Amino acid sequence: MYIRFVNFVDQLNQYRQSKISNKNFLIIAAVIVGILAGLAASLLKGITHKIEHFLQTDLTWQYKYYLYLLFPAIGILLSVLYVRRFIRKGKFETGLTPLLYTISKNSSKVEPHNSYSQIITAAITVGFGGSTGLEAPIATSGASIGSTLGRFLGLNYRETTLLLACGAASGIAGAFNTPIAGIIFAIEILLPEFTIPAFIPLLLSAATAAVVAQLFYKEQLFFLVTEGWQINALGFYVLLAVLVGLYSIYFGKVNSSIKGAFYKIKNPYQKIAVGGIMLGVLIFLFPTLYGEGYITINNLLKGNYTAVISNSIFSEYSHFPAAVIVFTIATVMLKSVATLITLSAGGNGGTFAPSLIIGGLLGFIVSYTINVTGLAQVSTANFIVAGMAAALGSLMHAPLTGIFLIAEITGGYVLMIPLMITTAIAYLINRSVSKYSIYTKPLADKGELSHHEDKDTTVLNMMRLAPLVERNYLAFNENDLLVDRIAEILKSKRNVVPITTEEGKFKGVIYIETVLAQTMKPNEMSLKLADLMEEVKPVVISADLKVALRKMEQENVWVLPVVNGYGKYIGMLSKTSIFNKYRDILNQQSY
Incomplete structure (x- = not known):
């Protein structure tokens, strides 16, 4: 049966190659990848938010709030059990680093199970309160779809890599409804070399995914920002950029420490227990750390400045501005810890969403402090948006992705100049300390990173x-x-x-x-x-x-x-x- 199927595929490819060139066929394949990745993005968001809604709203039990201490551990445990039970032949990895390794050393062969296993494990992890994001899993899922289709069609390495990038771009476009940011993400992070012919398949796949995702999931991620910026606030934007850049360095240090500590724990269930308890306590004290955290940012954008503290055990102090500021600072410092504990303990997700939350909260702290102290009157929403772009651009070493992603999801094109300034400064501060991003550093340390400027090294890595x-x-x-x-x-x-x-x-x-x-x-x-x-x-x-x-x-x-x-x-x-x-x-x- 298998041999007949392989022969059928070979005959199909030979017929296709005789009728249409690979360059033209890539456009068709890119659209197919966009459709599938858009569906995957909708499915992941839908499942995750259904789990969150059930646990937070539908589940009615007088003692359920005590379970919030255990929900994150339950989610990580279910995720680990799924991987150990159903993924035995293949390898399961989280984050964007494995994608970079696959392009660099494994001929862009992403294992097919990632197209669905990333969705399942990420939905369980984040739905149960894991303090991480869905974007890296959906990018990996889309990349798996593109890679599998490319190999199925008998395409060469470069063409398969392009479809892999189309899948990842489509995943980001579908998750955020940001086709432009999806394309830039693929170019900045994944593609070893960017050429103009690659732009058309990326454009079509990302646009297709955004349309498909909108058909099935229409919820607006962030409150739209339309207020312009004031030139007299420029110095404060620079201050925000410096703070975000310094925080991105702190994030890198925490990343190494926590991963190193959990690496020493060999028993996977012991990791779950330790990580789950730590995460449960953090979320109990700081509810904003639960799940992705976008709800808090949305409330802040709408002007609800006590959203960070109002649902916590310290809510009685929410009318004190100083308490709001101190609590938000503590939340920011612990968000990276909670995210890295979630991932190190066995949960699935990425640092994409956490970086947005961190940047948004830093923007809120700066603007709220300025307004409360009377130094000036600035737009809090504008600073939140600028902080998100700066954090994403500096942590990922992808400033263009940060700028255009935030501009698209918030409608903040009127803030393009502040976005550019804050993101560029934060990125340069991080780059001055760390040559590599949080995604590329593990590969660089092992000598497995593709060097786009060095063709020999790139090929030898493969x-x-x-x-x-x-x-x-x-x-x-x-x-x-x-x-x-x-x-x-x-x-x-x-x-x-x-x-x-x-x-x-x-x-x-x-x-x-x-x-x-x-x-x-x-x-x-x-x-x-x-x-x-x-x-x-x-x-x-x-x-x-x-x-x-x-x-x-x-x-x-x-x-x-x-x-x-x-x-x-x-x-x-x-x-x-x-x-x-x-x-x-x-x-x-x-x-």
């Missing part, structure tokens, strides 16, 4: 050592006599002969020049091969290919022996096989 090992070299035992093996050595037409021990462990190599020299000395033909051997340090098969190439250059050799983790000989790695694979990848990437 290559693995193991498939390039040549295993057809004749290997001989160190105790073998030269006279017994010389005929086989000369017939092998190899200039290097690997030598092993009785147990198969690599010992060294004999060069053909040495063997030929010995043929001129008939009296020494009874020597053991070990007597002619030269020691060469092998490379482990799990090593990075760039390490092997560097070793070849340092030792001025064309081939290197390859061993397993126990030192047993496997085969030889040659520059010829590396260069051939390099050329194949370059050909795959060209239209």
Whole structure:
């Protein structure tokens, strides 16, 4: 049955290629990806908000509010159980970092299960109060749809990568109803190289996803902002930008600390228990940390300035401006902690939405403080919007995405100049401390990040050592006599002969020049091969290919022996096989 299906797909692709070029077909495929990603975005938002509504409104029990301490842990537990029960063959990862790795090292092959598993786990995590966002999961889901369709249609790496980016852009466009921001997100974050022909498929897929999502989910995310900005407030926008930039640095430090702490906990259920309890306590004290947190930002945009504190146990102090400011500052500092605990404990989500909430709250703190102290009178809504753009742009190292996303979802095009100023300054502050974003730093630390300005590094990152090992070299035992093996050595037409021990462990190599020299000395033909051997340090098969190439250059050799983790000989790695694979990848990437 499977073979017949594969044959049918091959015949379909051959017919399609004979009727329409890949460049033109990409447009059709992009629209299909947009439709599917738009449906996925609607489904994710719908399920998540249904769970939230049931737990917060429909569930009627006099003691239900005590369960708010447990809801986040329950959501993380269900998410982990789903992954462990239903995703056994594939690998499940959260966030945008795995997508960047897939483009850089795995030929843009996103596992198909991500198209639905990301939706299920994210909806459960966030619906039960996990303090994270839905945007990274829906971007991954859309990317999986694009990648799977590209491979199903037999497209090359570059075309599959483009469809992957179309899926991610469509996911963002569908989630926020922001097609322009979706396109810019794909260009800034995912695409290794941007070319004009790629713009049309991205445009069509993002626009299609936004339309489809609107058909099924019409709820407006944020209250629209239409009030213009005042030039005398420019200095305060700069102050906000500095604060957001400094906070983004703090976020990075907290990110490393919390992930490092949870990494030491090996038992997944212990992680859930520790993370769930910590998260439950934080949400109990600071209700704004529950779920995505967009409701609070919406209330603030509408002028309800006590929304942050009003539903907490400190609500009786909501009429004191100082209490509102202090409580909001505490909420901002703990939002990153709650988000990272949710993710580290096993929940699914991303830092996309939390960065918006953090930036919005920082904008509120600055503007509210200015107004209350009488320094000036500024628009609180405008500062909230500017803070969101600055936080997103600095944390993700994607300033254009931050600017256009916020402008689209709030209608704040009249604030374009403040958005540009705050986002640029916050981004530069973060970039001055950290060369990489929170998404790219883990890959950069491992040497697995694509460098768009360095084509060689990008291609080498996509290559693995193991498939390039040549295993057809004749290997001989160190105790073998030269006279017994010389005929086989000369017939092998190899200039290097690997030598092993009785147990198969690599010992060294004999060069053909040495063997030929010995043929001129008939009296020494009874020597053991070990007597002619030269020691060469092998490379482990799990090593990075760039390490092997560097070793070849340092030792001025064309081939290197390859061993397993126990030192047993496997085969030889040659520059010829590396260069051939390099050329194949370059050909795959060209239209």
